[in-house]
Amino acid sequence: MITQNHYTKRITLADIARVSGFSISTVSLVLNEAPLSRYVAASTKEHIRAVASKLGYRPDAAARSLRSRRSHTIGIMVSDISDPFCTLILQGIEKALHSTTYLPIIMIAHNQRKQFGRHLEMLMERRVEGLILVANWLFGEFDQLADIRKSQIPMVGVGRDLTASRVRSLQVDNEAGGYAAAQHLYELGHRKIAVLRGPSELADSDRRWNGIQRFAAEAGLSLAPELVGQLSPADDPTSEFEGGYRLISSMIEKGAEFTAVIAFDDLTSLGAIRALRQAGRHIPKDCSIIGFDDIPHAAVNTPGLTTIRQPMEQMGSMAAKWVLDSLADTKSHTTVGPSSLTGTLHLLPPELVIRQSTARRLVDMRATPVTRLSVASQGRARRKKR
Amino acid sequence: MITQNHYTKRITLADIARVSGFSISTVSLVLNEAPLSRYVAASTKEHIRAVASKLGYRPDAAARSLRSRRSHTIGIMVSDISDPFCTLILQGIEKALHSTTYLPIIMIAHNQRKQFGRHLEMLMERRVEGLILVANWLFGEFDQLADIRKSQIPMVGVGRDLTASRVRSLQVDNEAGGYAAAQHLYELGHRKIAVLRGPSELADSDRRWNGIQRFAAEAGLSLAPELVGQLSPADDPTSEFEGGYRLISSMIEKGAEFTAVIAFDDLTSLGAIRALRQAGRHIPKDCSIIGFDDIPHAAVNTPGLTTIRQPMEQMGSMAAKWVLDSLADTKSHTTVGPSSLTGTLHLLPPELVIRQSTARRLVDMRATPVTRLSVASQGRARRKKR
DNA sequence: TTGTACGCGTTATCAA
C-alpha cells in the first residue's frame, strides 16, 4: 500500500459514484457530457452534478491524459522572458490559444543552451502536442530539435529564423524594414546617415543592412564607411544600449558628420540618443534617429521614438495558428502531416511608426515639431515591402 | 481497443523490456536509479540504458504523476505578462525553482477576472503542489482562492498585498519607498514638490502617499494641495503614462510652481517628463523627477531615471522559497503545515537608485550634471526603512 | 537479482 497521503484527499469519480449511488461510468458520462449521456435520466444528471460540485470534484488532468493519450497542451519555449520582444509574442500566442482547448506550457530558457535542452526534454515528457520556439537572440542550432522533429510534433519558430535547424519559422521581413528605415530618413531630406548594424552572428543584422543598402543603391545615396558601426557580439541584450552609446559617442569624437541615425533596434537607439544628448545635440532638430522593433518603451520615451515596428503579437498568434492547423490536419488526415513545410521561412511586413525622433532636415525648420500625446496609434503609416 | 494512434508510437517501459530482454520492473528500477537497482548487474544496467536511449525513451509525466500522486509542478499565475514588473518577478521565481525538481507552470491572466478563474481551475486540475500569484495591478478578492485554500496548497502572493483575500503576501515596503523619495528630493534642496499619487483603488497608492506625508511632517515640509494630483482608476497600466502627462500638463497650465516631482511609478514619470519637456523645462536642471519601481527602461532613458527600486527578482525568488519551504514542511511534518501563516504580509526594503533625473536645487549649478554611462549599478545608495 | 501483480483516476466498450 502507498503511504497514506497527507494532502487533502482527492475527490475522484469513485467518490461521486459512491455518494450519489450511481456507477463510475455513469458519473463520467454525465460530467463529461459525453454523447452517450443522452440516455441518462435528467434527474440522475442533476443529482450527479450536484454531488460533484458539493464535493468539489476536479478531474485529474494526469489520469485523463494518460487514458486519452492527449495532453491538450502546447509547449512554448521562450528564450528570454525579460525581453519585451519575447513577451509580446508570447501575448499573441496566448491570445490565439485562449479560445481553444489547448493550454500553453511556458518554459523559460534564459538564453542558455543547457536550460533549453533540459526544458525541451520536460516538454516532451509532458507530451505536448505542439511546440513553439520564441527566440529573440541567439538560438543557434540544436541537435535536439532533430530528435524532436522525429516525434512528428508540429513545431514553429517565431522571432528569429530557425530554418537552419530545419524549423519552420516566422519573422518580420528584416530587409524590408531596413529599406523602409532608410527611405524614411531619405525622404525627410537626410543624406548623411549613420548606421549602427547589429552584431554579426545575428542573421537579422545582415538582412536589415541589406535592405538599407538596397535603398541606398536605388536612391543613389552613399553610405560613408566611417558612418557605419557594428555592435559587438554579446549574449546580453541590454548591452545593445551601451553599444549604441559607444558607437555614436566615438563617431562624434572623431568629428564624423551626420544628420540622422539608423539604429539596429530600439535599445540601440536609446543608447545613441544618450550619446547625442551628451554631445549637446537635440533630437530631432540636430539629428534624427530611427529604431527597430517598437518595444513598448519606444512610445513613452521623450521624444517618442520613430521606429520600424515588428508585429509581435501578430507573429505570436500566427505561430499559434500554424500549430493549431497542423494539429487539425494531423488528426483528420493521414500521417503525412505538416512535415512537408519543414524549413519554410515566412516573412511578415514591418510597419513604419513615425513619432518624434525623426524630422525633416531643413535649415529653416521650427525649433521643435509639435509633440502630440497619443501613445500607441499615432502617426502610423504603412509601407509594405515585397 | 483504442483507436490506433496516428502519432509516432510512444516508447514505453514495455518496449524497452521487450527489446532488452529484461522485465519491466528491472527496466524501471534501472532507469530511475531506484534504491533497489543496487542489486542489478552493471552490465544489465548498461544494456538497458543503451536500449532506452537508442529507442529514444522518455518517461510519461502523466503516468508517472498519476502513480506517484505528485505533479512536481508549481503554478504561477501572472496578472500581466507584458508588464516588466511581473516579468522580473517571474524571472526571480524561475531562478529559484530552477535548482529544484519543481517545474513552474505559468498562466497568464491578462488582468481579467474570468481568465484568472479559468486558469486557476486548470492549475488545480493539474494538481500543482504550490501556487504563486504574481500581481501588478488590481487583483481584487477571489472567492475561488478560499476554495483553493481548503486544498491546503501552499500559496503566496507577490507584488501586491493580497492579504485581503487571506493570501500570504510579499511586496515592497511602499511607505518606506514614498518616504525615501521625498527625503531624496528634500535633501537636494527641493521644497516645492509635486506629487502624483496612484489610483485610489490601489492600496499601494495610499501607502506611498503615507510615506511621503510622514517625511513631510518630520521635515516640516508642506505639500501644497494644488501640487498633489491623482491618477484616475484604470485597468490599463499604460494609461499611467498618459496620466502622468495630463496631471503635470495641467499643473503647468495652471501656473503651479514646483521644482521637483514624485511620480507614482516609472511609467507615470515618463509621462511627466514629456509634459515638462513640452513646456520647455529641462530635466533635471529646471525640475527633478523621481519614479518608483525601476523598470528596465528607467536606466536606458535619457536622462536616466532616478527611482525607488523594488527588488523584483528578489521578491520572486523569495516567494518561490516560501512555497518550497512550505512544501518541505508539509512533507516531513504533520498536517498542520503552513496554514498558520495565512494572511501574513511581508515587506521588503526598497532602494533609492540615483540617476540623472534628479539634481540639487541651486541657482548657480552647472547647466547639466555630468551624465555617466553605466546602466545598472550606478550611483546606488541604500536607505532601509523600518 | 529479477519477475509478478496491483493500483493511480479516467474513459471507451460492451453488457445488461
Add this chain to the structure above:
DNA sequence: TTGATAACGCGTACAA
C-alpha cells in the same frame, strides 16, 4: 438507461 471491466504507462511491495 445504467453498470462492469479493461486498458493507458508507470512504480513498487513482495515473491521467486
